[in-house]
Amino acid sequence: MSVSRIENAFRVLISPYFWVPVFNFLFTAIQAQKVEAESGTLSGTDVASSRAGYSGTGYVTGFDAENDAVTIPLTVDKDGLYQMYIGYAGPYGEKTNDVYVNGEFAGSHVFPETNSFGETTFGKVNLVNGDNAIKIVKNWGYFEVDYVRVEPAKPNEIDHFPKTLINPNASEEASVIYQFLGDYYGHRIIAGQQSTNGGDTEFNFLENKTGKIPAIKGFDLIDYSPSRVEHGTTSQQSELSIDWWGKGGVVAQMWHWNAPSGLLDTDDAPWWSGFYTYATTFDLSVAMNDDASDEYQLIIRDIDVIAEELKKASDTKTPLLWRPLHEAEGGWFWWGAKGPAPCVWLWRLMYDRLTNHHGLNNLIWVWTGTNSDKAMDWYPGDDYVDIIGADIYLNDQNYSPSFSVFDEMVGKHHGNRIITMSENGTIPDPDALDAQRARWSWFNTWSGDFIMDGVKNDLNHINAVYNHEYVITFDELPDFSNYQSPDFPDDSIAALVLAVSEHHYDLNVYPNPTSDFVHIRHPAPGKMMLIDVFDLRGKRVIHKQSNHDATLNLSTLIRGVYVIKVATENGPVDSKKILKE
Numbered sequence: 372m373s374v375s376r377i378e379n380a381f382r383v384l385i386s387p388y389f390w391v392p393v394f395n396f397l398f399t400a401i402q403a404q405k406v407e408a409e410s411g412t413l414s415g416t417d418v419a420s421s422r423a424g425y426s427g428t429g430y431v432t433g434f435d436a437e438n439d440a441v442t443i444p445l446t447v448d449k450d451g452l453y454q455m456y457i458g459y460a461g462p463y464g465e466k467t468n469d470v471y472v473n474g475e476f477a478g479s480h481v482f483p484e485t486n487s488f489g490e491t492t493f494g495k496v497n498l499v500n501g502d503n504a505i506k507i508v509k510n511w512g513y514f515e516v517d518y519v520r521v522e523p524a525k526p527n528e529i530d531h532f533p534k535t536l537i538n539p540n541a542s543e544e545a546s547v548i549y550q551f552l553g554d555y556y557g558h559r560i561i562a563g564q565q566s567t568n569g570g571d572t573e574f575n576f577l578e579n580k581t582g583k584i585p586a587i588k589g590f591d592l593i594d595y596s597p598s599r600v601e602h603g604t605t606s607q608q609s610e611l612s613i614d615w616w617g618k619g620g621v622v623a624q625m626w627h628w629n630a631p632s633g634l635l636d637t638d639d640a641p642w643w644s645g646f647y648t649y650a651t652t653f654d655l656s657v658a659m660n661d662d663a664s665d666e667y668q669l670i671i672r673d674i675d676v677i678a679e680e681l682k683k684a685s686d687t688k689t690p691l692l693w694r695p696l697h698e699a700e701g702g703w704f705w706w707g708a709k710g711p712a713p714c715v716w717l718w719r720l721m722y723d724r725l726t727n728h729h730g731l732n733n734l735i736w737v738w739t740g741t742n743s744d745k746a747m748d749w750y751p752g753d754d755y756v757d758i759i760g761a762d763i764y765l766n767d768q769n770y771s772p773s774f775s776v777f778d779e780m781v782g783k784h785h786g787n788r789i790i791t792m793s794e795n796g797t798i799p800d801p802d803a804l805d806a807q808r809a810r811w812s813w814f815n816t817w818s819g820d821f822i823m824d825g826v827k828n829d830l831n832h833i834n835a836v837y838n839h840e841y842v843i844t845f846d847e848l849p850d851f852s853n854y855q856s857p858d859f860p861d862d863s864i865a866a867l868v869l870a871v872s873e874h875h876y877d878l879n880v881y882p883n884p885t886s887d888f889v890h891i892r893h894p895a896p897g898k899m900m901l902i903d904v905f906d907l908r909g910k911r912v913i914h915k916q917s918n919h920d921a922t923l924n925l926s927t928l929i930r931g932v933y934v935i936k937v938a939t940e941n942g943p944v945d946s947k948k949i950l951k952e
Contacts, residue, residue: 401823405520406443407857408458408507415439422460424488425517430460434468434512442506443519450500454524455493457507458517462486466514471506472496476771477734481743482514494742494775495524497807526808527778529557531786536757542732545690548621549735556789556812561843562589563623563815564822565794569611576823580830581837583844587621587692588612589815593646595680596629597673602642602656609683615687616689619848623692623737623815624684624792626677630705631669648708655706655713660913672723680728685733693837693889694793695721697739698762700749718751737792758812759784760793769829770800772809797828801839805932840906840931858910878937884950887926891937893919898939904933927952 407427409418409677416439431441447453457470461484470477470493480493487836498521498603505519535541536549550695555561564573564585574584593599594606612622629643630651636642640650652900658666699707708716718738725731738756742744750756761780763773773792791812792799798816799809816822822833836842849855879892893900902921904913912933913923925933936946 404445404447404522405518406445406505407518408441408443408516411441411443413441415586416441419515422462422488423514424460426458426488427518430488430515430517431951432515434509434514434516436512439509440506441516445498445503445505445519445521446501447498447521448500448649449523451498451519452495452524452526453498455496455505456520457482457493458488458490458520459485460488460515460517462515463513464468466511468510468512468514469508471504471508473499473503474506474663474766476769477547478771478773478775480913481512483744488515488517490520491744494520494779495526496775517869527782528786529781529790529810532556532789533787537734537754538726538732540732540735542685542688542690544688544851545733545735547851548690548692550856551843551849551851551854552758552789552812555843557810559841559843560801560811561586561621561813562845563589563621563813565589565591565815565818566611567818569606569608573818573822577833577837581834583837583846586618586843586845586848587623587813587815588615589623589625589818590615591625591627592677592680593627593629595677596626596646597676598629598631598634598645599643604643606672609680612691613684613687613689616687619851620845621692621848622684622689623694624681625694625697628673628695631666631673646704648703648705651705653705654709655717656709659713659716662719670717670720674724675729678725678731681725681731681734682729685731688733690733690735692737692738692758693734694739694760697793699739700741700746707749711745714749715751715786719755722751722755737791737793740780742776742783746780746783753787756788758791759788760791761796762792763792764796764817766828767797768832769797770803770832772799772803772807772811774807774809777809777811798833798836800832801836801841805841808811855898873919875881878935878945878947880935880947880949884952885925886952887924889923889925889935890920890947891917891935892921893917894937894945895939899937903934903936 374456391873408431409427409429413431415436416431416433418429419432433439445735459482461482464484466482467479468482469479477496478494482491482942507516532553534553539565562585564577566573566588569590578584590608590612592608594604612624616622627646629645630653633652634642634645635650644650654666658670661667681691696706696718697706697716702708706717722736725734736755737758737760738751739760739762740750741761762777763776765771777790789812792814795814795816798814804811808871821827837844878894881890883889891902900921902915902917903911904923905911912928915923930951932952933949934946935949
């Protein structure tokens, strides 16, 4: 070997570009854990070994009765976020089942059909240093669990979304609402509530119980559908939407589109249920493939009728979070019954018809997606969607932040769309949203009993949500006619919370909780210590420098959660949350 080759080889060996990825690989490999399901605790399930291809000594089967489960022990040596994979077989078709981490609901997961053992990516979960428990519980059941595997991970980046709407002619009002959503995305969540017939029933209830009302009000254009009007329906949703905007609120409109024709109108499928697949024979694929067909002409007729209602909002400068064709991937609505291609075609047709033909520039287009493996097949594309939502309904009083769903959806779209909880049954716990970095833009609780029965959402929980610093309610909305972006520091609250889970040193802050004063132990004596305190809006409320242990006076701050960030010159940086009582 020549001297020059030896020198080049030596340069490679001493280069950090060579060793950093090597060490990263080894670090991940050391921390990765795989645990066989048969080593777990069984609840109504059994260990089997008859199906070939499993790892270990067997697999867990028998998920056929309510609450059947396996709890798999898992040990890691560091608090943090981990990517979790589940080895399984799905010989009985695609099934959805539930996953709990350390007793907390982590999410429902779709296990695709597969006759042989394979692996599915569940998503990212928060684990603690030491012992953890992964519980897989029958929802649909009828699948087999082989193992659980985890490896260290980081949350997907959320801040690559465009700063302008997809419609280059978007109205000033729509652009301001989008700017507002983008400004607070990653910092706080906005409270929304679907209304019954556009009225105030749910809003009066919330004001009575919490002293607050939601910032976003949800409306449904369902009764403008021509096939419902033919049966005598009327609606005031357009006028009520305009009224809500006039009061200073944010308007969210959806459309349970009653099928244009083919309503069965039977006892089991009455005419008013014609938005369901089971209640109509209308075939969207016919319209897609033949623009001379009656089906196509009826599609255009219905869109044009709705356009007239949307024009009422446009004429009064009312911007709309416009969410048609929701939950298409589920297939239970006729617009999703024929698969992704016809649905994508219909969305793009509607966008072109409303935007280019009718000149409606007040719409912010919200697509309802999922985190499934098939989600991108259904997605209409970045040229047709401003914001992506997920509709999440959990069991009563399950206030999970659904972090894995959020993070996977962010990842599928590479952080280039704002992700929101466009519908929900139970309201996610704001503390968990913040701690787990589930940065949904807003939530929109469904109407009626979902918010008012005291069962799905406990009244104490509702009160805590609506009076939480992380939640934006109606009284906190800005004046949209003179909107100014908030002065968030570069170190956003999302970044600070991430720092809390990835300590560089053991920051000593005490007492915590505190009512007046908090003491900070200097992490690196002899160096200048920079101290910043942020509220949950990301606003810096205290700044101090010290070259020794420091005491902060918090007596002038309101009660709530704050983040203390400490840095030293050319030294460690860390953050901790504190509770000001």
